[in-house]
Amino acid sequence: MGPSTSIQQAATAFIQSEVGVDAADIQITTTSGSDVHKVAYAKQQFNGIPVANAVAHVAFNNANKIVAFGSSFAKDAKAASPSPSVQVEDAIKTAQDTLKGTHESSFPIPGLEYWIQKDGSAALSHVIQVRNQTANTWYEAFVDAHSGDLISVVDFVAHATYRVLPIHKQVPTDGFETLVDPADPLASPEGWNGDLTRTLGNNAASYRSSLADTTGESDDNLTFVYDYNFNVPPDYENSTNVQFAEVNAFYVVNTMHDITYRYGFTESNYNFQNDNFGKGGDPGGDRVLVSVQDNGGYGDAFFITPPDGQSPTMSLELALVYNVPVAERDSALENDMIAHEFTHGVSNRMTGGGTGRCLQTLEAGGMGEGWSDAMADWTEQTADMKDWYFMTWVTNNPAGARTYPYSTSMTTNPLVYSNVSTVQQEVHYIGEVWANMLHNVHAALIEAHGFSTTANTNPDGTEGNIVWLHLFIDSFPIQPCQPTFVSARDAWIQADANRYNGANKCLLWKAFASRGLGPNAQNYTDDFSVPDGC
Ligand SMILES: [Zn+2]
Structure with missing residues (x-):
């Protein structure tokens, strides 16, 4: 008699005595072992047919002594006839x-x-x-x-739960929520975690990297629910609140992946995924690596976009703020900042065919900042198209981090095309001019076509915010490497011709021209006219 047979017999006898069922109704399905234990697994059966929800296990130590037992066997269960009457x-x-x-x-x-x-x-x-x-x-x-x-x-689907700041909310004071299965199954067919149980999946990995260690969050049940204690400052020297930060950054980056995927930032358009499921593009291997409470410094965040097939890195630092009891704030809690950083990846990958080399001039780099602000603006907008302020949380300033709020009002935001040459010659200042033009385009489209509340997952509607994001994504591949304000505007007009047969041509011209980027604008000289027929 081999050891396995004796284990089976011993387990059957034990279950029989413990549960009080016939030996004939006990089927040992499998046994396993290690250097310190052996386990027999059993199913109950009636008439030789197994019971799906009646299982048991018996564990033995090396001395063949029973050390653990569990059972969901049913005693005295009345079994239906083994001959089915339904085909x-x-x-x-x-x-x-x-x-x-x-x-x-x-x-x-x-x-x-x-x-x-x-x-x-x-x-x-x-x-x-x-x-x-x-x-x-x-x-x-x-x-x-x-x-x-x-x-x-x-x-069979593993459900995932995340406590986060939902994407349509901008800053922590808008209120955290617990979301179940927020992944878009079309954009992320295996969910955000795949078969992994960490803040690590096909689209992103988030973790805190310190001098000493690299950690991410892990939960076997995919339940990433952590509280955030606003009374304790986040700190590079301890792990206070790091769990919430990792989960929120993971959530926002995955959500941005899913939204932009729906509108065309897919595998064949050089997006960021570890596995491209054979759908085109590079072989994969380029999920976004998100470092929260990054110890590179204070008050900054940045995104580095290597070519398709190599993972980009997003670094989210802490910010020092003043005149508040808690002096440090975590940029991983500011959704618009994460959306901004992710969009650097979109514009860099989609302009010029995935090389990451085509936004290198001062003007193109400035527009890169502009696209990122405009996309973050899009995620927070509502039907009434409010003036929008970027980065109000980590700056602890209701006016945010830019010179003016984004607005259709020339009083609130006076920036026009010619300001590209007069503002400080630095990418963020130049970006403000472009982002505000795109804010004006967005407002005009919502006024003309209305607003969809399901735009994040449904790109098929006719509403203005859906049209805007289609043109935003469509324009990248058709604009030249090192685009200018003029050539990027032309790409938007062409994108509208391609997708909507030019239905929004005059609307676009009017919005761009309202900020000096009319048809005769060049060399940072404004043109407020619109083409004939508009
Ligand atoms: Zn930026």
């Missing part, structure tokens, strides 16, 4: 109709298993896998083989 084809139809999915041809052939119900009876069931690839669902259905009813469902 398997009818059971498949019930499962498909009820769970809105398909029993795919590659799935295991449906078998019979018992299922112990709440009243203690054992129902004979057809067991059928059903999946819906669009809705990202995948179930195992138990259809009663006598009544035909769906009596139980096993959900």
